[in-house]
Structures are given as C-alpha cells and as structure tokens.
Amino acid sequence: MASTEIEALVQQLARLPGLGPRSARRAVLHLMKKRESSFAPLLAALQTVSERLVTCGICGNIDTQDPCAICADPRRDARSLCVVEEVSDLWALDKSRLFPGKYHVLGGRLSALEGVRPQDLSIDALVARVAAGGIDEVVLAMNATLEGQTTAHYLAERLEGYPVRLTQLAHGLPVGGELDYLDEGTLAQALRARRPMG
C-alpha cells in the first residue's frame, strides 16, 4: 500500500511502548497530513534530543545536559539522596514532585541469574558521593522485587558506618511491582511512609 519507507517508519513507531501497528499507522498518517505543525516540530525535537543526549556524570540520569537538570538545580535538597535502579524509576518518582532531593541511578539491580555483580552497577560512585559528605539521608528506592530488595540490602551494608540515615520506600508497593508502572498515589504513599532500613 504505502512505500517501503513509510512502512519502515510505521514499524519503528509500532515498537514504542504503548503503540501498536494500528496506532503507529494512525500516528504516521497524522504526521504526514500535518507536515508543518506536527511532523517538522517532532523531527526537530527528536534531532535535538538525539544530538545532545548525555548520561549525567554525577547521578547517572539521562538528559541533554551534564550535570543533568536535577543535579544542576540549586533548589533541590542536596542532603537527601534517592537511589533508584533505572532512569525510568527516577523519572517516575520525580514526576510526582514528592521528593525534593537528588538522585543516584544504579543502572540495574544485582542479579545472580543475569550475572549482574556489584561492579556492574554504579555502586562505587554512590559510596563515593556519600563518603564526600553533605548527605543526611539515603532513600533506597529499589523495586519491590527479590532482586531489588537484595540490592537494597547490599547497599545498606556498603553504606554502613557513614553518618547517613538509610531509609527505604514503605512496604505497600505491590509485590513484584516495578516503580515506573505505579500510579502517583501509590508512589506518594510509599514515599511518605518511608522507614529506616531494617
């Protein structure tokens, strides 16, 4: 029906989460019909982000600036540090605007099954940030999965002896639940009721 280039575009879009072949086709049609008002601005926005994408050297967030917008924001409370597994978790938490501090992205979780060891995650960098001082509280906001909780306990061991309060998100997260799939209400509750690491 359409040319191979357009079919290729539909297929690329259909691979995005939340889009299937049908909605991808509708999206492409929409873009083609609104070349000036939709296609051009979307393409420009993608190009800009694609060119400038960097991993923040401080926290591991992905952004178009290094340090990232959060690390560079003087209004954020540098004494409170929230450790998350993935960038998507950081975004999910930060979207709720409930956490006023800064973040640290591990880049995964410890997993015997997948062979992910401590040195594969950004753990030494986390310890170094804490060792550098100025941090009062470290929130271990791992997923409520076995691997997430294993990672939290490992981090608690590694941070033992530093003058920081270790907390974790309240239980009440659905078992097996992944942070970035939760609604803001659940996240808010879990964050409000965060408790000292046991």
Added chain:
Amino acid sequence: MASTEIEALVQQLARLPGLGPRSARRAVLHLMKKRESSFAPLLAALQTVSERLVTCGICGNIDTQDPCAICADPRRDARSLCVVEEVSDLWALDKSRLFPGKYHVLGGRLSALEGVRPQDLSIDALVARVAAGGIDEVVLAMNATLEGQTTAHYLAERLEGYPVRLTQLAHGLPVGGELDYLDEGTLAQALRARRPMG
C-alpha cells in the same frame, strides 16, 4: 525534572493520536535507553520520510514517491476507481486489501459550514481522470456523514453522462461514522455490498 529539550519532545509525541502525556514520556524514556536499537532507527526513518514526502500528482495520496506506490503498481485494476475524502480513508480502505483498484483523494468534503466549495477539492482532477477513459466503475467512498453524502451526490451529478458505473459503499456504516475509525470487518462488508449510486 528533565531538560526543556526532553520535555519539548514529550509534548510533541503526546500530540500524536493514541498517545497521551504518560505514554509519550514512556516512549521517550524507551528511546533514550535504547539509543542504538530504537532512537537511531526511528530518527532515520522519520528523516527519510520527511525528506521524501510528496503528494501523488495522480491520486492525491501522500507517499515518498510520485506517482505513489498504488498508482505505480501495474497489478492494480485501473478500471476501478475509489474516491475518498482523505488520505487516511485511502489507507484505511487499502489496509483491508479488499479493493483491487486505484484511488482518488478529494482532500476533504463539501461543507457549507466550513466554507468548503467544489473548487477547494480535487474534483476537476477526478472528472478529468474519468473523462480520459479506461475507467469502468467509480466507487464513491465518502464518510457516512451528512457532508460526506452531500459530496457523493455532488460528484454523482458531475460524473453524469460519462460511461462509468457509479457505486457507493453499502449502508450499514454506522451513522456519523468515519471510515478510518472502522474495523476491517465493517469496511469489508460495506465494500462487498456496494451498490449503484441512487
């Protein structure tokens, strides 16, 4: 939270049909995490299509080639011509693979309310295609709206006297229904039961 460039990209994506702010954010995160396997190919596909997008000089379809893939396809039956309001209708019909002929896109429908007159649509070009000969049947596949049906009747008048059979999609389309929102089953039934223009 994220830089203004990333927020701008989320907003552009959120305007696509089928995506909202939430899924747009997830899509952007997905792209940022899969730079090589998702972001780069999507950007390349968008660029290619953006650069090559043309309106077919014969039928009014939007494609990356002129004549479009359908007009250029010698296996399609040139004696059967299906007239649609919009490119999206052409795609919806053609996706069903039920119509073996060629198309003509009007670029809208007559509307007193919106001030759309015959000269605003690709009607002279349609008459010229029919006048040039070689066409046996013209399917007037307008939407089942008041304006769509008004347009169909106007086209029937304009094509009077030419040796072509005028048909329209079977009633049975939901009243007020727009072609490109219908499932393939409904489209198939309407196309199979198409009948002479009354």
